[in-house]
Amino acid sequence: MILETINQHGCSASQGHAQMYIMGTLLRHGSEAQKREFLPQIAAGHLRLQAFGVTEPTSGSDTTRLKTRAVREGDHYVVTGQKVWTSRALHSDLLLLLARTTPVEQCRKRTDGLSVFLVDILSNIGRGLEIRPLQAMFNHNTTEIFSMACGCLPAIS
Numbered sequence: 001m002i003l004e005t006i007n008q009h010g011c012s013a014s015q016g017h018a019q020m021y022i023m024g025t026l027l028r029h030g031s032e033a034q035k036r037e038f039l040p041q042i043a044a045g046h047l048r049l050q051a052f053g054v055t056e057p058t059s060g061s062d063t064t065r066l067k068t069r070a071v072r073e074g075d076h077y078v079v080t081g082q083k084v085w086t087s088r089a090l091h092s093d094l095l096l097l098l099a100r101t102t103p104v105e106q107c108r109k110r111t112d113g114l115s116v117f118l119v120d121i122l123s124n125i126g127r128g129l130e131i132r133p134l135q136a137m138f139n140h141n142t143t144e145i146f147s148m149a150c151g152c153l154p155a156i157s
Contacts (some may be wrong), residue, residue: 022052022096025116034118038094049094051121053083053145063098065111068147070099070117077101077117081146089131090143097121 006013023042026034026049041047059065068081079099089095095118102113121129130146 011097017024018024022049025052025096026118030118032074047093047129049092050088051092051116051143053089053093053097053119054084055083055085057082057084057144063114064104066098066100066114068097068099070101070115072101078145079117079119081147084134086131088141088142088143088147089121089145090133093120093122094120095145 003013
């Protein structure tokens with residue numbers, strides 16, 4: 001109802017909508033350790049989780065064709081790939097990132113082998129993670145994200 005009212009008055013409620021599925025993913029699928037560590041800090045305003053990296057330049061939003069890869073190395077994953085049209089990444093401390101953990105040709109279904117990761121943007125900037133603003137007619141603070149062997153936390157299960 002809130003989102004409908006915002007849109008009816010000529011504004012864009014898409015940022016509010018994005019928050020629902022970003023936080024919903026962490027709430028429903030995050031580990032108990034992730035929830036204990038991050039949710040109180042997000043609720044207190046000390047951490048910002050506002051970005052979700054899904055769309056890629058070669059596959060668009062067809063998630064079954066993602067090329068971004070995450071390979072487990074010890075207790076973390078190493079991610080390589082590129083995302084585009086990721087809103088608010090420059091204004092977030094954390095990023096939800098969709099990546100392929102199993103090559104599609106090894107999967108029974110094209111939707112298998114996909115995982116969502118919680119990436120600490122601040123500790124990875126300059127260490128393999130690069131975020132560039134994209135200019136668009138409608139301002140969503142949109143960016144493209146490049147990852148060359150950036151480390152991230154274990155997958156959200």
